[in-house]
Amino acid sequence: MNRTTTWIFLGLLALPFTYACGGDDDTDGTGDGTDDGTDDGTDDGTDDGTDDGVQPVCDGDVVDVTEDIEADTTWTADNTYCLNTHIFVQGAVLTIEPGALILGGNDSSLVVTTSGLLIAEGTAEAPIVFTSAQPEGSREAGDWGGVVLLGLASINVPNGASVIEGFDSNTPGIEYGGGDAPDDTHDCGALTYVRIEFAGFELSPDNELNGLTLGGCGSDTTLDFIQAHMGADDGIEFFGGTASITHAVVTQPDDDGLDWDFGWAGNVQFFIVQQNGLVGNHGIEADNNEDDNLAEPFSDPTLWNVSLIGSGEEPGMAGKTQGGMMLRRGTMGQINNTIIAYFTDFAIDIDQAATADNLETGDLAVVSSYFFENANGDDDGFPADLDTIAEDDGDGDFDELAFFTGDASLVFDGGDPLMAAPLDLDAPSFFPADGSPVLVGAAAPPAPFDTTATFYGAIGDDDWTQGWTAYPAD
Numbered sequence: 508m509n510r511t512t513t514w515i516f517l518g519l520l521a522l523p524f525t526y527a528c529g530g531d532d533d534t535d536g537t538g539d540g541t542d543d544g545t546d547d548g549t550d551d552g553t554d555d556g557t558d559d560g561v562q563p564v565c566d567g568d569v570v571d572v573t574e575d576i577e578a579d580t581t582w583t584a585d586n587t588y589c590l591n592t593h594i595f596v597q598g599a600v601l602t603i604e605p606g607a608l609i610l611g612g613n614d615s616s617l618v619v620t621t622s623g624l625l626i627a628e629g630t631a632e633a634p635i636v637f638t639s640a641q642p643e644g645s646r647e648a649g650d651w652g653g654v655v656l657l658g659l660a661s662i663n664v665p666n667g668a669s670v671i672e673g674f675d676s677n678t679p680g681i682e683y684g685g686g687d688a689p690d691d692t693h694d695c696g697a698l699t700y701v702r703i704e705f706a707g708f709e710l711s712p713d714n715e716l717n718g719l720t721l722g723g724c725g726s727d728t729t730l731d732f733i734q735a736h737m738g739a740d741d742g743i744e745f746f747g748g749t750a751s752i753t754h755a756v757v758t759q760p761d762d763d764g765l766d767w768d769f770g771w772a773g774n775v776q777f778f779i780v781q782q783n784g785l786v787g788n789h790g791i792e793a794d795n796n797e798d799d800n801l802a803e804p805f806s807d808p809t810l811w812n813v814s815l816i817g818s819g820e821e822p823g824m825a826g827k828t829q830g831g832m833m834l835r836r837g838t839m840g841q842i843n844n845t846i847i848a849y850f851t852d853f854a855i856d857i858d859q860a861a862t863a864d865n866l867e868t869g870d871l872a873v874v875s876s877y878f879f880e881n882a883n884g885d886d887d888g889f890p891a892d893l894d895t896i897a898e899d900d901g902d903g904d905f906d907e908l909a910f911f912t913g914d915a916s917l918v919f920d921g922g923d924p925l926m927a928a929p930l931d932l933d934a935p936s937f938f939p940a941d942g943s944p945v946l947v948g949a950a951a952p953p954a955p956f957d958t959t960a961t962f963y964g965a966i967g968d969d970d971w972t973q974g975w976t977a978y979p980a981d
Contacts, residue, residue: 564612565589565640575680576623582607584633589640590615590651595680596623606633610640611651611706616673616716618655619695620680621723625656629700631732634975639705646705646981648761648786649739652716653706658693659685660725662747663770663795663802671746673708673716683722684747691749693725700732700975707739707761715740718760724750726773734976735760741792742780745771745808752778754971758978759783759932763792764815767806767838770795775810776956777965779937779972781929782818782850785826790815790847793838800837800861807839807870811952814937814964816929817850822882825851831881837861838871844949845876846924846964854881854889855907863905874916875950877963879924918948924964933978938970 563571569587575595582588584606591612597620603609605628609617617637619625629635639650657671661684668684670676685693698719709715718735721728723746730752735742742757747769756779757764764780764787780790791813796802815831831847834840835858847854855873857863865871882889889908911917925943927936939945945963952958960967 563589564591564615565610569610576601582609590617593618593652593674593678595620596625597680598622600624600626603627603629603635605629605635605700607635609635609637611637611653612640613651614708615640616652616655616706618671618680619657621657621659621683621693624694625654625696625698627696627698627701629732629975631700631974634700634702634732637701637703637706641705643979644981646979648705648737649708650705652708653718653720653738654698654703655716655720655722656695656724656728657681657683657722658695658724658728658748658750659683659689660691660693660723660748660750661685661689661770661804662723663799663804663806664747669722669746669769671720671722672714673720685723689723691725692727693723693748694727695721695724695750697729698731698733699729702734702736702975702977703738704736704977704979705738706735707741709740717741717744717766718757719743720746721748721750722746724748726750730755732971732975734758736978741766744768745773747771749773751775755779756972756976757781758935759787761786763789763833765790766792766794767808768794768796770802770804770806772804772807774956775808775813776952776960777812777971778810779814779816779965781816781932781935781937782829783932784818784820784824784851787818787825787829788827789830789833790817790850791832791834791842793832793834793840795837795839795861797836800859802837805837805839805870809840810842811844811956812960812962812965813842813845814929814966815845815847815850816937817848817881819849819880819930820851822851828852830854830856832856832873833858834871834873835859835862837865839865840871842873843875843952844960844963845873846879846945847876847881848879848924849930850881852882853907854878855911857902857905857907859901860903860905863902866905866910873911874914875963876916877918877921877924877945877949879921916950918944918963921945926964933980935978936970937964937966937972939964939966
């Protein structure tokens with residue numbers, strides 16, 4: 508499926524998914540924000556006695572979204588949309604205009620199924636914002652479920668298909684992966700200049716939704732200028748597929764910043780993670796497959812220009828064990844031009860023997876990267892007792908300290924990177940000052956990456972986070 512696909516619908520003559528409440532001006536059922544001006548003034552006095560269980564959760568002038576989207580639909584910037592339940596886009600294109608505001612109620616999410624498409628293209632001046640339906644001042648992580656995109660690209664699980672986390676496994680529409688005939692170009696849509704706030708929730712242990720969840724999305728998917736802020740689980744997680752992402756910011760997730768599993772093999776450039784001291788876990792948590800570390804296709808992404816910022820807490824004082832990268836379960840990948848700074852417990856931990864083997868062969872590499880004040884201020888960030896403070900890793904006593912400090916491309920004593928306010932939770936800035944040591948000396952990315960980004964971390968002389976990001980506390 509691609510964006511030029513002609514969608515054919517039988518019997519879908521109206522858009523039943525919205526109804527107006529609180530003075531909404533869209534009463535003609537078209538979803539175009541207009542009112543046809545007619546009212547026959549009659550009431551047939553009947554009640555069919557049914558209740559679909561979906562009740563409005565938003566106050567004020569909003570368009571309540573209560574039913575799945577099964578016909579091409581546009582959400583406009585002059586309306587506010589309220590998700591009252593889990594909304595599935597299937598057999599249709601949902602287009603969201605720049606500047607649109609979407610509120611998520613309790614037990615709600617937006618799920619784009621393998622037959623749907625989401626086109627949410629904001630601008631720096633008018634980003635598209637998904638946030639909590641709770642009033643400002645009362646919002647918190649997990650108020651709603653976030654955005655989920657599902658595709659038909661490869662995933663390395665039995666039969667090549669699965670159901671996405673965060674839902675009961677019997678829920679219709681949560682299947683993803685292309686099975687025996689995957690489409691690694693599958694287009695899940697386009698998200699540009701999009702903020703996702705206060706999302707994610709846990710259905711059961713290790714079965715959660717994230718700020719942005721991607722299952723089996725292919726290389727034709729566009730993900731650029733995206734922020735996930737204060738999510739109840741991970742900021743952004745890829746379950747297999749080949750989708751790539753650029754210009755992303757994950758701030759204060761309850762768990763990990765960037766997480767990948769099940770054979771994800773996309774590209775990343777210009778990615779920032781900032782943890783807080785209460786709930787954050789890893790900047791990156793990387794898996795191949797928990798049940799089969801050698802499952803193919805391997806998780807094998809390529810990352811350039813990443814800033815991973817911990818909380819700066821003293822060891823033992825953070826709410827969770829905090830580390831820059833947890834690389835485990837047989838993941839491969841190439842990680843370049845990264846800043847790893849201020850992590851409480853460790854810079855990098857290698858988990859499971861298959862992962863250590865990949866480091867030895869070069870199938871997994873962390874090179875041309877910059878370390879500062881990890882693990883109680885130790886520049887190297889690899890304390891001798893790493894295995895006792897990190898998760899059970901079964902890595903065959905792999906020596907992270909010896910391996911990484913023996914790599915001449917890694918910088919452990921370069922000094923303060925001079926970022927403006929990396930630990931500020933209310934108004935962070937990851938912009939390095941003139942003369943910062945991270946602005947020079949890094950490797951040159953190859954095409955198709957931005958080849959001019961010969962600096963460590965996500966930001967060089969252009970602070971691309973300005974104007975469209977936000978960092979509300981509640």
